[in-house]
Amino acid sequence: MQTTIRTAISFEGIGLHSGKPARLTIRPASANHGVWFKRVDILLGDNMVPARWDAVELSPLCTRIKNRAGVEISTVEHVMAALAGCGVHNALIEIDGPEVPILDGSSAPFVRGILSRGARVLPMPLRVMEVLTPVEVHTAHGWARLSPGQGGLSMDFHIDFDDAAIGVQDKTLNLANGTFVRELCDSRTFCRQADVDTMRANGLALGGNMENAVVVDGDRVLSPGGLRHADEAVRHKMLDALGDLSLAGVPILGHYTGHKAGHSMTNMLLREIFSMPEAFRMIEVDGHTAARLPGAGVVRDEIPAVA
Numbered sequence: 320m321q322t323t324i325r326t327a328i329s330f331e332g333i334g335l336h337s338g339k340p341a342r343l344t345i346r347p348a349s350a351n352h353g354v355w356f357k358r359v360d361i362l363l364g365d366n367m368v369p370a371r372w373d374a375v376e377l378s379p380l381c382t383r384i385k386n387r388a389g390v391e392i393s394t395v396e397h398v399m400a401a402l403a404g405c406g407v408h409n410a411l412i413e414i415d416g417p418e419v420p421i422l423d424g425s426s427a428p429f430v431r432g433i434l435s436r437g438a439r440v441l442p443m444p445l446r447v448m449e450v451l452t453p454v455e456v457h458t459a460h461g462w463a464r465l466s467p468g469q470g471g472l473s474m475d476f477h478i479d480f481d482d483a484a485i486g487v488q489d490k491t492l493n494l495a496n497g498t499f500v501r502e503l504c505d506s507r508t509f510c511r512q513a514d515v516d517t518m519r520a521n522g523l524a525l526g527g528n529m530e531n532a533v534v535v536d537g538d539r540v541l542s543p544g545g546l547r548h549a550d551e552a553v554r555h556k557m558l559d560a561l562g563d564l565s566l567a568g569v570p571i572l573g574h575y576t577g578h579k580a581g582h583s584m585t586n587m588l589l590r591e592i593f594s595m596p597e598a599f600r601m602i603e604v605d606g607h608t609a610a611r612l613p614g615a616g617v618v619r620d621e622i623p624a625v626a
């Protein structure tokens with residue numbers, strides 16, 4: 320069955336790129352509502368933006384959604400990953416500014432908040448997208464693929480950075496049984512010191528600091544306290560991928576492979592599969608399949624203690 324959050328919960332913080340403070344509140348929503356953002360600071364005109372693949376505006380550093388009136392919200396991926404990873408299918412997310420607060424750079428604060436409220440089961444069956452044939456997108460930087468899976472959602476991710484502090488990292492995970500909460504949710508955004516100055520010069524990362532991003536320089540991790548996991552970077556890329564895939568609007572049954580992929584590539588992948596009706600089918604899940612979705616089997620005590 321579909322779910323929503325039991326009662327509302329709020330988060331406050333600054334936007335990673337804008338540096339602006341924002342307050343975000345996740346509210347319950349009815350079945351078949353999906354996830355929508357509402358810009359409560361915009362009082363005139365259409366302030367509702369669907370958290371959906373076809374509302375994504377391609378942007379290199381974060382996932383930004385925009386409605387037809389031009390109202391946008393940036394950096395939606397970490398709160399979207401938290402909802403998907405906790406099995407919340409319907410929510411209204413109110414926000415009083417253009418960017419989701421970055422908090423600690425991971426999804427863990429959102430996960431902790433969502434799990435503190437719990438999920439309410441709604442009287443409507445859950446529909447999911449089952450991948451039937453492989454779909455792939457390539458760019459000059461890497462590639463991403465969705466292929467038929469084994470009943471739930473699984474992922475392979477490969478990254479390769481010159482900086483030795485990140486280097487080559489590979490990870491494979493099946494996202495069943497609360498894996499997202501245990502293995503991925505506390506991994507933070509990362510960047511290279513060399514890129515920080517460039518981003519700032521372009522008016523980006525204005526809210527970034529050593530507390531909400533892992534900053535590396537060559538073989539050194541500059542952020543105090545170091546890494547939360549030796550392979551925190553690839554874990555964060557998988558977290559981002561789950562958030563970006565959740566913009567399909569329904570959970571996906573399949574296997575995702577990301578090879579030096581990022582937000583834009585995952586969105587291009589969704590655009591590709593939605594343009595190929597023979598590559599997927601929408602089905603109502605039975606109990607057996609529902610138990611293998613990323614939000615099933617989540618245990619609140621398993622949120623990593625570090626976060």
Ligand SMILES: [Zn+2]
Binds near residue numbers: 396397508555559
């Ligand atoms: Zn991210």
